[in-house]
Amino acid sequence: MGIVVQKYGGSSVSDAAAIKRVARRITEVKKAGHDVVVAVSAMGDTTDDLLDLANGVSPLPPARELDMLLTAGERISMALVAMAISDLGFSARSFTGSQAGVITDSVHGKAKILDVTPGRIQSAIADGHIVIVAGFQGVSADTKEITTLGRGGTDTTAVALAAALDADVCEIYTDVDGVFTADPRIVPAARKLDRVTYEEMLEMAACGAKVLHLRCVEYARRRDIPIHVRSSFSQLEGTVVSGSIEDAEHQEKSMESPIIAGVAHDRSEAKITVVGVPDKVGEAARIFDSLAKAQINIDMIVQNVSAAATNLTDISFTLPRADGQTAMSTLAALQAEVGFESLLYDDHIGKVSLIGAGMRSHPGITAKFFTALADAGVNLGMISTSEIRISVVVAEGDVDAAVAAAHTAFDLDADEVEAVVYGGSGR
């Protein structure tokens, strides 16, 4: 009867009724003989309401004070969840990130967890209490300032707590039933995955699947914490994220698991093409170095073979649309120095990715994927691959058709269509 760590997002604690439902679920696990530690997000719209308050007094509030403000959100929800648990006759203790020993670096707004020192949590567990911890927040190691973890923060809090407490499992409760083979809003026949490896989940998260945040999956993989993604609105089993691709291959051989875990898509990127770059050593480095200095994360990069006649090449890359204008002005400032011809900007693109551990040992996946897209009349832009992923850039208007075609081609369609809403909370 080990420790179970659970995470409830904002939509799971949006009002008194939701909080009471969560409290009942938590106490059922305690009744079953487990110790329970819960990470909670702020209630529904609290974070947005607090941001509105901040904008009311300052157009550009200091990051330290913004963290101080926003952390009030989880403080409220954790106290309410503890109260609701007490009301069911169980004993609960809530702790802020700082009290729970969530130690971070000092980057306000997107701090990273460096360590968890869960002494107070362990004492509370030993005293028989159910422990509720404010997600999304911590305290910086050096300055002792309150920090927030940024998007996906409460998921990461939960996984970090599970690792520090050597928990049996980390259950991430959300408003969907688990991880799906594709977004059910695009592919009604998408199926819930019972199991997916860390690597596959990482690729899916990186390629636009919103149910789990990249950082949380990375943390879980590093510490080998199984994540069970499930719905707080049903009693269904969700998706277990665990194991390496080697395990998956082994399983696959014996159990005939599917080769492909799912099809992810992402409409949040833009594409920039630097036209006519002199093909000599160091030019590409200079371009991407200047973008890195502007804090811009690049996703896919493609460089053409240079035309022999001119010795000029084109370099294309994708990046978050939000960074598009910054990148364009950064590059424009570089034009004289690098001597490229022009810049093209396209934010009407989408990325469609096929992800699966089985891809490594099955030749012909790429060909089958591209054929399916061609048959659906989808033109491919950039292409990028990893060991267990193939991503293509297509026109934004072709994303739905591409996802559906790939899903069908790899036999992922379910016999019956499940009724779900695909989404995921931000914190």
Next chain:
Amino acid sequence: MGIVVQKYGGSSVSDAAAIKRVARRITEVKKAGHDVVVAVSAMGDTTDDLLDLANGVSPLPPARELDMLLTAGERISMALVAMAISDLGFSARSFTGSQAGVITDSVHGKAKILDVTPGRIQSAIADGHIVIVAGFQGVSADTKEITTLGRGGTDTTAVALAAALDADVCEIYTDVDGVFTADPRIVPAARKLDRVTYEEMLEMAACGAKVLHLRCVEYARRRDIPIHVRSSFSQLEGTVVSGSIEDAEHQEKSMESPIIAGVAHDRSEAKITVVGVPDKVGEAARIFDSLAKAQINIDMIVQNVSAAATNLTDISFTLPRADGQTAMSTLAALQAEVGFESLLYDDHIGKVSLIGAGMRSHPGITAKFFTALADAGVNLGMISTSEIRISVVVAEGDVDAAVAAAHTAFDLDADEVEAVVYGGSGR
């Protein structure tokens, strides 16, 4: 150029406009060359909203979790005030009660401040920051739990900070212009006092004046911190609370200060009479011991001379109305043991008090007070006196007439009527 501590109540930080106004006021003090430390309450209705949330999940929430919840209120307001200050080009740092070193006992909901260890505040001041501290909260010395201070808590936070930082003055900003000779809603001719001693202010607070809480004045007297009570809605000088009654007497002789500081009233009490108590040693002790065990605070007590024929006496006392039913059932359970005849309960009473340090050296004050009340047709119930106060219990309907009559009799009426709203925030 010392340290100025300021306190802003909930009505002074009720919305973005109010917070910006407060920020401007704070930065003006900084511009004048002072270091500034500010204690803030939760915004306007935040505390009530949080209590509503708590009641939504539990009819009787645990006190520890209620403190965790309510302290979110000051966390929000302090961050917003710090942001508004930054927006004016000054540097501000907000600190929770715990971060500010406000150490309390562990009585959730009404903790007492045991000590203030202001290391982080002093560092922030040394670095040139304006410091904003969450009022009403602290951290318990033994259990390291978050506590709240109960009513008047933010005033007490401000005074405790002023004492720990050796501040020049503690300015309590509220929604009235200062301390008045009587409630201007009852006596339109009431005057603002420029100065009042700690002892007078204590008696006034204990007798129903709501502008400053008793605990805050006690703390200030013990540590000799001058309090300047003033309005956050005007630039007027308010009332300075400082000095002992000996100082006041000395001043009075030289400056002909008024003998009476003001007339206070209180409609929050009830009166219980225990009829026909056997007049023997220990009976009164037994009655009040049982009430003390029930955590009931008694205010005035009167015992009649016993009738020679029966050797029975009546004991009357006043207490907060909120405790009335508890007291009645506590006493009823005692009837057989003590052998009294019956209990009378009256919650249609009011207490009117005349307060003034000069009273000690001026005979005839009592006679003049009672004559004024008699001339106004007010019948006196219980009477109680201290060195600098005379209190009488009257019918609730006679309170206004009694206050007005006393105010006029002691020449407190102003020549011109000031337009003010009398009130005061709870935290």
